[in-house]
Amino acid sequence: MKIPRWIAAILRNRQPEPGFRELLDVEREANRLTGAYDHGELAKLIRKYRHSEKAIEKIAMQVAKSYPFHSPASTMNKGTVEMMKALKDTRFMKKCGHRLSAIVPQRANMVQGMLAMYTFMRDAYLKKLPKTGGQSPSSEEVEATMRILDCQRSYNDVSELCGLASDQMMPSKYVMIRYGLEDKCDTYNFMEKYLAEHDDYEMEAHFRNNYAPIAADMCRAAEKAVEGIKGACLSDRYLENLDRELHVLGRIAVSPDAVDDPLHIDKIFLFKYGIDITAAPEEQSRQAQKAYKELDDRLVKITVRRPYADGLFASIRQGKEKTAEADSPKQVHKPILRNPPSKGRKMGL
Known part of the structure; x- marks a missing residue:
């Protein structure tokens, strides 16, 4: 029965x-x-x-x-x-797998991802405040946690980091901690809030002087983090922003007077790429060329396109040579035509 x-x-x-x-x-x-x-x-x-x-x-x-x-x-x-x-x-949970180190990251389900986030955040709290009395997760569990979260959150992490780098859009607390951006983002948020809420002219001037380098440092750190993610699919907005900044660096390299263009160039940009607004034009051009080469190399690596730096530097050298020739007292005669007109035609003026 x-x-x-x-x-x-x-x-x-x-x-x-x-x-x-x-x-x-x-x-x-x-x-x-x-x-x-x-x-x-x-x-x-x-x-x-x-x-x-x-x-x-x-x-x-x-x-x-x-x-x-x-x-x-x-x-x-x-x-x-x-x-x-x-x-x-x-x-x-025992059947599902509550030991994170025993879970294959690519096969982790939503519940295991939640458990991984709990372990990650708890570990972050106890590292910052170790005297609270809680028991920290083992290093093995924390490493397994990051493998699972990296696998599950890769798209979101890249999107948040691109937003931070391009538009100063604050990412989640997890992304701040995971990629070592928490202190930079917290400092930037504090300055933003202070400038919005206070009218003290002297203190405001002090904060505004420090605002640009702090924002630039945060953006550089976000770029380094997102470009360090293996196989990351960077957003079009992010790539377009880098391409625009490369163009601006090229302008400054060719004509350092461009640093005085407030519509297209701000202090955050100048601090980000190490261009000293008080330096001589020749030095600003050298600084812009150095930054251009570094950014161009990054874009070549990201997009697998051909490099542009050599062409820019060649045009700058050619421009200097033409300027030197124009300023030389020897250049009083007419230039010699290298490709003379064909027979039967008169040379124009």
């Missing part, structure tokens, strides 16, 4: 699985609690259904969809810690 399902569950020291309607109610309740970020109540819901892999899967998916761990501090409150501890103790 076939043993009923609920009797078999009891014989295995398990409670019977909830039915379809109850699972639907569990999912709705989990959705409501994650929307309110009520992790303490979620911990209670997890403990109530810890015997059911189906119920815990639905709860875990709702938690993962809410992206709850947006900053290091978000992992440290009591309710969140209880929720994650209860979740890790379930049969579902």
Whole structure:
């Protein structure tokens, strides 16, 4: 005789699985609690259904969809810690793989990605505030965390870094921490906020003098980070911005007076490429040529196009030679035509 399902569950020291309607109610309740970020109540819901892999899967998916761990501090409150501890103790998470070092990054699911983010943010918090008493994740788990997140978030990371480099659009806290930009972004945000809220002329002048180099340093760091991501597909906006800046550097290299063009060249640009606005024109041209060569090399590597620097430098040298010839007292006679007109035609004036 076939043993009923609920009797078999009891014989295995398990409670019977909830039915379809109850699972639907569990999912709705989990959705409501994650929307309110009520992790303490979620911990209670997890403990109530810890015997059911189906119920815990639905709860875990709702938690993962809410992206709850947006900053290091978000992992440290009591309710969140209880929720994650209860979740890790379930049969579902043990089968799903709560040891991140044992997970293949390319096969990690959404719940494992959520667990990786929790581990990453918690580690970041405890590194900054080690005396808070929490237990730091092992180095092996942290390394596995970054492999999983790099695999799952590659597109988003590249997009956020391109936005920061091109338009000073602030990325997520994760991107700031992951790519070592947190201090630079926090300093820039502080200066932006201060300049917007204060009218103290002397302090405002001091902050404005430091604003350009700080913004330039942040943009350079974002460019270095995004171009260092293997296989990154950079946005059109990012590439167009670099191409425009290359053109501006070429203008300054040929004619240093261009640094006084406020419509197309600002202080952030000059600091970013190491052009001293107080230097002599010849020195500014040399600085622009150096920056042009470096940016041109980067674009060649990124886009696999031919280099432009040699052509620019050749034209600059040719221009100097023509200027020297024009200024020389020997240039009083008419130039010799290298390709004389054909016979039977008169030479024009």
